Amino acid sequence: MEGLKESEANLVVYLHPSMANSVNDGILRELSSLLFTYSETFDGVVLAYDPNVRSNLAKILPGVHPYLGVRLKAKLLLFSPKPNMLLEGVVVKISRQSIHAVILGFSSAVIADEDIRYEFKYKVKHGKEVFVSRHHKKHKIKVGTIIRFLVKSFDEEILHISGSLVAVHTGCARWLDTNLEEWSQADSTPRKRKDRDEKEQKTVDYKMMANRDMPSLKKDDRIKKLKKKRKEHT
Amino acid sequence: MGLELAPKQSHVLPDMEELSFTDSELDYHVRNALKAAVQGDRDFYNQLVAVMHHKERLVPEEVALLVTCLKGLTGAVSCMHIVHHRSLLAAIFGMSLWNYGTDVMDALVELLISLAASSGDYVDLCLEMIVSNFIPPSSSSSYFIELLKQPRGLAMKGQVLDRLHSTLKDIANLVPLSPLRLEKIVRDRMPNIYMKEPFIVIYVENMLKLESGAMHELVGSTMLVAIMDRLIDLDVEIAWDDILQDDFCKGIFDMELEDLEKTDYHVQQDGDELARESFIQRFLGGNLIAEKLDSLMVLTFEHLTSCSESGRLIQVFETLLYSFQKTVLTAYKSKFTQFVMFYACSLDPENCGKIFASTLLEIFVSSIYPEWRMSAVAYLASYLARAKFVSVSFVGATLESIVNWCYDYCKDQDGDVNPRAHKVFYAGCQGIMYVLCFRMRSMLSIPRLKSQLLLMHIENIIGHPLNPLQVCLPSIVEEFLRLAKANHVFTVPQTFVDYGLLESECSRAFGGVQRLDMFFPFDPCLLRKSDRYIRPNFVYWSMVRSTYNEDDEEEGTSVEDIADASENGMNIVDDGSARSFGEGFLDLDEFDTSLNKMSITPRDSSSKFGGGIRGFMQMPSRIRPSTSPESL
Numbered sequence: 001m002e003g004l005k006e007s008e009a010n011l012v013v014y015l016h017p018s019m020a021n022s023v024n025d026g027i028l029r030e031l032s033s034l035l036f037t038y039s040e041t042f043d044g045v046v047l048a049y050d051p052n053v054r055s056n057l058a059k060i061l062p063g064v065h066p067y068l069g070v071r072l073k074a075k076l077l078l079f080s081p082k083p084n085m086l087l088e089g090v091v092v093k094i095s096r097q098s099i100h101a102v103i104l105g106f107s108s109a110v111i112a113d114e115d116i117r118y119e120f121k122y123k124v125k126h127g128k129e130v131f132v133s134r135h136h137k138k139h140k141i142k143v144g145t146i147i148r149f150l151v152k153s154f155d156e157e158i159l160h161i162s163g164s165l166v167a168v169h170t171g172c173a174r175w176l177d178t179n180l181e182e183w184s185q186a187d188s189t190p191r192k193r194k195d196r197d198e199k200e201q202k203t204v205d206y207k208m209m210a211n212r213d214m215p216s217l218k219k220d221d222r223i224k225k226l227k228k229k230r231k232e233h234t
Numbered sequence: 235m236g237l238e239l240a241p242k243q244s245h246v247l248p249d250m251e252e253l254s255f256t257d258s259e260l261d262y263h264v265r266n267a268l269k270a271a272v273q274g275d276r277d278f279y280n281q282l283v284a285v286m287h288h289k290e291r292l293v294p295e296e297v298a299l300l301v302t303c304l305k306g307l308t309g310a311v312s313c314m315h316i317v318h319h320r321s322l323l324a325a326i327f328g329m330s331l332w333n334y335g336t337d338v339m340d341a342l343v344e345l346l347i348s349l350a351a352s353s354g355d356y357v358d359l360c361l362e363m364i365v366s367n368f369i370p371p372s373s374s375s376s377y378f379i380e381l382l383k384q385p386r387g388l389a390m391k392g393q394v395l396d397r398l399h400s401t402l403k404d405i406a407n408l409v410p411l412s413p414l415r416l417e418k419i420v421r422d423r424m425p426n427i428y429m430k431e432p433f434i435v436i437y438v439e440n441m442l443k444l445e446s447g448a449m450h451e452l453v454g455s456t457m458l459v460a461i462m463d464r465l466i467d468l469d470v471e472i473a474w475d476d477i478l479q480d481d482f483c484k485g486i487f488d489m490e491l492e493d494l495e496k497t498d499y500h501v502q503q504d505g506d507e508l509a510r511e512s513f514i515q516r517f518l519g520g521n522l523i524a525e526k527l528d529s530l531m532v533l534t535f536e537h538l539t540s541c542s543e544s545g546r547l548i549q550v551f552e553t554l555l556y557s558f559q560k561t562v563l564t565a566y567k568s569k570f571t572q573f574v575m576f577y578a579c580s581l582d583p584e585n586c587g588k589i590f591a592s593t594l595l596e597i598f599v600s601s602i603y604p605e606w607r608m609s610a611v612a613y614l615a616s617y618l619a620r621a622k623f624v625s626v627s628f629v630g631a632t633l634e635s636i637v638n639w640c641y642d643y644c645k646d647q648d649g650d651v652n653p654r655a656h657k658v659f660y661a662g663c664q665g666i667m668y669v670l671c672f673r674m675r676s677m678l679s680i681p682r683l684k685s686q687l688l689l690m691h692i693e694n695i696i697g698h699p700l701n702p703l704q705v706c707l708p709s710i711v712e713e714f715l716r717l718a719k720a721n722h723v724f725t726v727p728q729t730f731v732d733y734g735l736l737e738s739e740c741s742r743a744f745g746g747v748q749r750l751d752m753f754f755p756f757d758p759c760l761l762r763k764s765d766r767y768i769r770p771n772f773v774y775w776s777m778v779r780s781t782y783n784e785d786d787e788e789e790g791t792s793v794e795d796i797a798d799a800s801e802n803g804m805n806i807v808d809d810g811s812a813r814s815f816g817e818g819f820l821d822l823d824e825f826d827t828s829l830n831k832m833s834i835t836p837r838d839s840s841s842k843f844g845g846g847i848r849g850f851m852q853m854p855s856r857i858r859p860s861t862s863p864e865s866l
Contacts, residue, residue, distance in 0.1 A: 036411060036414075092407055092408055093351070093407070093408055095309075095348075096258070096261075096309065097261065097309050097310075097311070097312060098311075098312065098348075098351070098352065100351050100408050102408075102410055105410060106410045106411055107410070107411075108351065108408055108409040108410060108411075110351055110352055110353070112312035112352070113312070114312065155353070155354030155355070157354060158354035158357050158358075158409070158411060158415075159354075159411060160353065160354035160357070160409070162353070
């Protein structure tokens with residue numbers, strides 16, 4: 001999964017004087033206030049931190065309240081999804097118009113039906129809603145599936161991702177992994193593998209273009225049918 | 235549907251008279267309308283907005299139309315734009331579940347869930363709408379206040395609140411960070427103390443539902459802390475002046491109480507009930523703030539009871555204790571809010587009860603703020619004295635800790651009486667004496683505790699040059715000495731004479747501006763509804779005093795005679811265990827006589843010599859009607 005990175009940051013934490021006898025607690029409290037919020041300085045959402053206070057000395061700021069400036073290095077785990085990154089998340093809700101997923105347990109993602117490629121068809125099976133691939137019956141997306149999708153946009157305030165399942169290498173993560181393995185198991189020579197990879201890439205591209213073409217044709221049909229129906233009624 | 239909403243427009247618009255929309259067709263039409271509105275063609279869009287605004291007395295067709303439109307919008311949320319569809323969104327968020335039947339409610343909450351999950355822009359707006367739906371719309375507040383008194387109003391309330399809370403849960407499943415924003419919104423939108431009582435009560439009910447609901451780990455503690463803050467806000471609005479006797483028309487006050495005592499004497503069930511009711515009504519009725527506080531406290535008590543039944547009381551108590559230390563302890567002489575802690579402790583004396591006492595002791599011994607320490611020891615002493623569920627051995631152990639602290643303190647002191655400098659010490663001594671006034675008899679009746687009591691350094695403290703007997707509140711000192719003499723426990727320095735003063739300059743000095751020398755936080759609760767929860771676990775002075783009357787040879791006034799008469803034949807062995815005084819008439823008696831007997835404030839000394847009530851002073855048990863204006 002893309003979008004996660006580890007950074008090392010040089011930080012200065014300013015502590016109120018009342019924390020002078022529990023500096024570690026103060027530092028942890030300050031750092032924890034960064035969690036799950038998007039920070040422009042770090043260009044990402046802080047998910048975890050590991051502070052390492054370098055020295056025992058801290059500078060005292062002049063002013064009404066003599067805050068202590070403690071220097072430290074911290075390792076930070078950052079989440080910064082950018083458009084066209086590939087992310088994975090757990091599906092929590094499926095409806096005809098959208099798929100809702102949760103990434104890493106805290107970020108919500110939605111894939112609207114115009115971003116779900118035509119290959120996936122909405123069905124209700126045994127009372128449960130599911131998206132099934134028209135080409136591969138085993139390729140299903142239902143509540144609890146881990147899906148892989150491309151990022152379209154990221155709302156930094158509420159950490160909400162808008163995603164898309166248009167690309168061919170998106171869909172149910174487990175199915176994609178097992179089926180890609182099948183394709184690549186046949187021949188093990190590096191050159192042939194390279195050729196095959198190139199060929200695969202071409203077919204992928206071709207399929208993407210094809211997919212984009214097909215849905216619009218089908219949609220026109222649907223619209224024509226509806227117009228016909230309306231004409232019948234009036 | 236039979237409703238023609240608009241004359242035939244261009245061919246793009248579908249007929250609203252179509253009865254046979256399938257779901258996908260409906261989505262398609264609504265989506266088109268929304269997209270068209272962005273382009274500038276707002277006709278159908280405006281019709282949608284108009285439908286959203288229908289709320290008064292909807293006929294079934296209108297209801298069906300509204301539900302259909304809501305369902306259509308639910309499918310089309312991905313086409314909604316926060317700027318271009320401003321008026322539609324405003325109409326949706328302005329709807330109130332209280333105005334509609336369950337069909338519309340269900341469709342509306344589905345739409346809200348869909349909106350919240352579709353884009354980050356709408357999450358806050360959806361949450362705010364749900365929270366503002368916690369209470370009925372203010373535009374028709376009087377209608378709803380009347381409705382909520384009827385069974386069908388309560389049924390409607392149940393329907394609305396259930397849906398709101400399940401919606402919040404569904405949104406939290408889809409947008410995991412929404413509880414964080416929710417708790418902020420709930421706290422910010424909390425009604426102020428001037429809002430009408432039924433609405434504050436419903437809002438707090440919702441907060442408590444959140445506290446015990448699916449999200450309790452995430453938002454529960456914030457809810458509790460906010461509720462305690464609101465209780466304190468209401469509490470401090472009831473001015474002490476409303477309770478204290480500021481006018482010294484004592485004659486009248488005396489007479490009123492004596493009238494009631496005469497009724498008590500006859501020990502008639504009806505008479506007592508009436509007397510008590512009129513007593514409360516005269517003094518407590520009309521104070522709206524007090525009534526709000528009362529209702530909210532009852533709500534909190536009920537919630538604590540259900541927490542206790544589901545085994546969550548300890549975690550809830552942790553939050554309450556934290557809030558107590560932050561706001562109640564530091565508030566200027568909180569009047570009733572502390573009974574929330576009292577009730578919580580009564581539900582679980584072994585854990586919560588002991589934790590509460592040891593926390594207070596810790597604050598007394600090691601906090602750095604003298605006022606907090608004095609306040610803490612006042613709470614602790616009042617709690618140990620008044621809590622029926624606290625075992626005598628625990629009282630003894632805690633008392634010993636206080637005594638040890640006082641002893642260690644005065645061991646190193648040489649100086650003379652100096653109330654201001656040693657105010658924490660004097661507060662501790664007063665606390666010790668107060669507890670012993672209530673518990674001495676029960677402690678002496680158990681040999682192990684009796685020897686423990688005699689081994690404590692109480693005599694050393696009393697006899698020390700710092701002279702707590704002179705500085706502490708005279709009424710307490712007097713009572714303590716009387717008991718000590720009667721039970722032959724401590725030797726009192728001979729120089730100390732029975733003053734007869736009820737108040738001294740010294741006690742005022744150590745009490746400071748806040749008069750912490752006269753602070754007895756767990757004196758009987760004056761809020762009627764709350765008191766019913768507290769009473770079974772409460773030690774009234776009359777219950778204790780009677781045990782001393784056997785030894786008391788001095789003449790009593792009419793009050794004491796009554797007290798004796800009413801306790802004839804009663805076997806009162808107060809060992810402090812949580813045994814309620816089951817006999818009915820005594821309960822009713824206790825309320826009145828206890829109010830008369832137990833004191834908060836000393837009166838002018840002239841009353842004493844006028845042959846008024848001996849022993850503890852009159853309790854100013856009056857809450858005046860509030861004079862603060864009510865909003866709305």
